[in-house]
Amino acid sequence: MFSWYALTLTDYVVVGGAIIASMFLLHRVLRWLHVGREAATGYALILPWIIGFLVWNLGPFIASLYLSFTEYTILSPPTWIGVDNYVEMFTDDRRFWTVLRFTLGYSLFNVPLGLIGALLTATLLNQNVKGVGLWRTLFYLPAVLPAASTALLWRWMLGTDGLINFFLQPFYTLFNLDKPAWLTDPQMVLPAYIMMGLWGVFGANTVILLAGLKNIPRDLYDAAKIDGAGRISTYFNVTIPMLSSTLFYVLIIGIIGSLQTFTQAFFIKHTSRAGTFMNVYIYQEAFERNHMGYAAALGWIMLIIILLFTLLVFRSSPAWVYYEGERAR
Amino acid sequence: MTTHEATTTTATLERGRAAGRARRGAPDEIAIRTLVYALILLGVAIVMVPFVWMLSTSLKSQSELFVYPPQWIPTPVQWSNYKDAWQALPFNRFLVNTLFMTLLAMFAEIFTASIVAYGFARFRFPLRNTLFVILLSTMMLPGILTLIPKFVMWRSVDRIDTFSPLTVGAWFVWGPSFVFLLRQFFMTIPREIEEAAVVDGANTVQIYWQIMLPLVRPALLAIGVLSFQANWNNFEGALIYLNTLEKYPLVLGLQFFGDSLSREAPKWNLMMAMSTVMAAPILLLFFLAQRYFIEGLTVGSVKG
Numbered sequence: 001m002f003s004w005y006a007l008t009l010t011d012y013v014v015v016g017g018a019i020i021a022s023m024f025l026l027h028r029v030l031r032w033l034h035v036g037r038e039a040a041t042g043y044a045l046i047l048p049w050i051i052g053f054l055v056w057n058l059g060p061f062i063a064s065l066y067l068s069f070t071e072y073t074i075l076s077p078p079t080w081i082g083v084d085n086y087v088e089m090f091t092d093d094r095r096f097w098t099v100l101r102f103t104l105g106y107s108l109f110n111v112p113l114g115l116i117g118a119l120l121t122a123t124l125l126n127q128n129v130k131g132v133g134l135w136r137t138l139f140y141l142p143a144v145l146p147a148a149s150t151a152l153l154w155r156w157m158l159g160t161d162g163l164i165n166f167f168l169q170p171f172y173t174l175f176n177l178d179k180p181a182w183l184t185d186p187q188m189v190l191p192a193y194i195m196m197g198l199w200g201v202f203g204a205n206t207v208i209l210l211a212g213l214k215n216i217p218r219d220l221y222d223a224a225k226i227d228g229a230g231r232i233s234t235y236f237n238v239t240i241p242m243l244s245s246t247l248f249y250v251l252i253i254g255i256i257g258s259l260q261t262f263t264q265a266f267f268i269k270h271t272s273r274a275g276t277f278m279n280v281y282i283y284q285e286a287f288e289r290n291h292m293g294y295a296a297a298l299g300w301i302m303l304i305i306i307l308l309f310t311l312l313v314f315r316s317s318p319a320w321v322y323y324e325g326e327r328a329r
Numbered sequence: 330m331t332t333h334e335a336t337t338t339t340a341t342l343e344r345g346r347a348a349g350r351a352r353r354g355a356p357d358e359i360a361i362r363t364l365v366y367a368l369i370l371l372g373v374a375i376v377m378v379p380f381v382w383m384l385s386t387s388l389k390s391q392s393e394l395f396v397y398p399p400q401w402i403p404t405p406v407q408w409s410n411y412k413d414a415w416q417a418l419p420f421n422r423f424l425v426n427t428l429f430m431t432l433l434a435m436f437a438e439i440f441t442a443s444i445v446a447y448g449f450a451r452f453r454f455p456l457r458n459t460l461f462v463i464l465l466s467t468m469m470l471p472g473i474l475t476l477i478p479k480f481v482m483w484r485s486v487d488r489i490d491t492f493s494p495l496t497v498g499a500w501f502v503w504g505p506s507f508v509f510l511l512r513q514f515f516m517t518i519p520r521e522i523e524e525a526a527v528v529d530g531a532n533t534v535q536i537y538w539q540i541m542l543p544l545v546r547p548a549l550l551a552i553g554v555l556s557f558q559a560n561w562n563n564f565e566g567a568l569i570y571l572n573t574l575e576k577y578p579l580v581l582g583l584q585f586f587g588d589s590l591s592r593e594a595p596k597w598n599l600m601m602a603m604s605t606v607m608a609a610p611i612l613l614l615f616f617l618a619q620r621y622f623i624e625g626l627t628v629g630s631v632k633g
Contacts, residue, residue, distance in 0.1 A: 004576060005429060007492075008491055008492035008497070011488070011496075012433055012437070016500050019500050038452050038453055039452070041448075042449075042451075042454035043448075046445050046448040048441040048444060048502050049508065050460075052498075052501025052503075053463065055501060056479065059478065060476075060478035060479050060482075061470070061475060063478035064475060064477055064478050067478065074481065074484065124369050125369065129365060129366065135369055135373065138373050139372065139373065140623075141376065141377070141380060142380065144612065144615045145608045146580065146607050147564070148562065148583050148584065148607060149383070149604035149605070149607050152587060152600055153379055153383045154379070155587075156382075156383075156386065156597050157379060157382065161395055161397070163379075163399060199379065207626055207627065208626060208627050211623070211627040212627075256469060260471055260473070262564075262565055263564040263565065269587070269588075279471075282473050283473070283565075283568075283569075286477055286480075292477050296474075296477050299473050299476075299477070300474065302473065310469060
């Protein structure tokens with residue numbers, strides 16, 4: 001039984017030793033090739049990343065592109081089938097569209113709502129309130145909890161007789177509605193995940209935005225006051241522009257993170273197939289149905305979607321993100 | 330600046346201050362402040378209720394679970410839930426596995442990230458900036474994309490269902506964001522410190538180990554807590570690489586526990602107890618080292 005630990009410990013020491021040795025070796029070789037002392041040391045120091053990049057990023061990146069054009073069950077070598085995987089995905093696979101719509105829908109609500117809610121909270125906490133540290137800690141708490149614990153907790157609260165329905169009961173009575181079955185009704189799966197996602201993402205965003213708010217120089221506010229600007233106009237003309245680079249960061253991180261939701265889905269165990277995230281679908285195709293080639297193609301579509309969204313935000317940024325020192329006012 | 334202008338500015342300033350003083354005591358100011366506190370308390374309530382519910386459920390007896398309206402304070406407090414849940418599966422072993430993997434991965438991750446960050450921060454070499462941009466751009470690469478080839482690679486060296494894929498890879502800089510964070514810190518240290526050490530005859534290894542690392546201690550602690558958190562919670566990797574129950578880390582054990590419980594009458598009290606146990610070390614760390622959590626979280630945002 002302890003041989004498992006011994007095996008990994010051996011692997012760990014051998015690989016770690018080899019990395020360190022190769023750093024020294026690279027330094028020697030570069031010096032021998034008359035590379036300057038500073039450059040030789042620099043290259044030697046970043047060697048772990050270079051190897052990591054080649055072996056863990058670039059190599060698998062290219063390999064997955066290749067695999068996406070093949071049919072591959074891990075037991076036999078891949079066979080080239082051209083663009084069939086992609087054709088199947090777009091024309092034949094109904095599930096793909098459901099999954100894509102669900103993943104995008106989730107991000108479309110989760111990211112903006114998480115951003116606006118956090119901005120409001122951070123603004124409140126920035127009003128010279130007493131005990132900011134304590135409030136910040138409490139708001140941040142859900143974001144610190146492991147995703148597994150959080151998701152199990154929400155699965156418990158979202159039950160038909162759970163806490164959420166208890167709190168929403170007056171609302172149901174008012175509109176004469178039935179208690180929704182958050183975890184089994186395909187219509188309710190998106191709101192259920194959005195609620196849970198917001199609870200987690202909101203606190204982290206609040207902390208980041210609060211740090212951004214504290215970074216805005218005080219004299220800008222004093223100047224605005226002298227100019228006779230009111231609260232509201234100061235907020236929109238000083239605070240928001242000065243915070244825009246932080247908002248931009250939160251937005252990018254939020255998009256990348258929410259499109260890749262994975263762990264939560266495994267603990268929520270929604271019974272309806274309507275609520276499958278793209279990453280979960282890729283996992284199921286690859287490791288449960290053994291369609292490795294098809295899963296690789298799905299992964300590439302995922303990459304393209306992430307890149308498109310990031311590019312969109314980056315492209316739009318000159319219109320709304322203000323970097324200090326970039327232009328004279 | 331003419332005298333006239335100076336007087337006008339001072340006058341404006343005075344007027345502004347007077348107005349501010351007048352406004353502070355005004356009833357609408359009090360109303361606004363009350364509203365601010367009320368909204369903050371409301372927000373805290375929304376955020377804390379699920380958390381309190383988790384703790385409360387974890388201490389309830391089976392018969393109290395579905396009492397309506399919900400009961401917040403369990404009577405009697407049933408501490409034995411924690412013991413029962415812990416003994417339902419080999420959780421001792423899961424804990425050992427989690428600690429084993431977390432510590433190995435953490436050390437390698439922090440060690441290599443700091444070396445690479447030092448290289449990028451302090452040494453000039455051709456293509457340095459290009460390489461750094463490549464490093465940053467790998468953050469956008471979705472993990473699931475490279476997962477299949479990585480799985481094939483680990484399979485080809487016969488390391489599926491071992492701890493190696495979850496630990497050894499950390500030697501190759503898992504977290505580009507850690508490198509970014511540490512590089513920011515290294516760049517704030519004045520070069521004179523190193524130059525003095527070079528004059529004293531110190532070599533690069535000595536400078537890095539004895540001078541630079543102690544100086545970036547806050548940043549090391551920041552990525553330390555982030556790394557602990559990430560490895561402790563690493564579900565995706567464990568799910569893919571580990572098949573034997575005895576090799577599960579806590580997070581995978583928790584999922585298995587949830588699945589096995591839902592087949593019978595759901596024992597939510599036990600499940601919430603295990604959720605709490607899973608979260609406890611992270612929470613403890615958070616309360617002890619909150620500064621570093623926040624440091625790690627916010628550093629990326631400050632200078633875009």
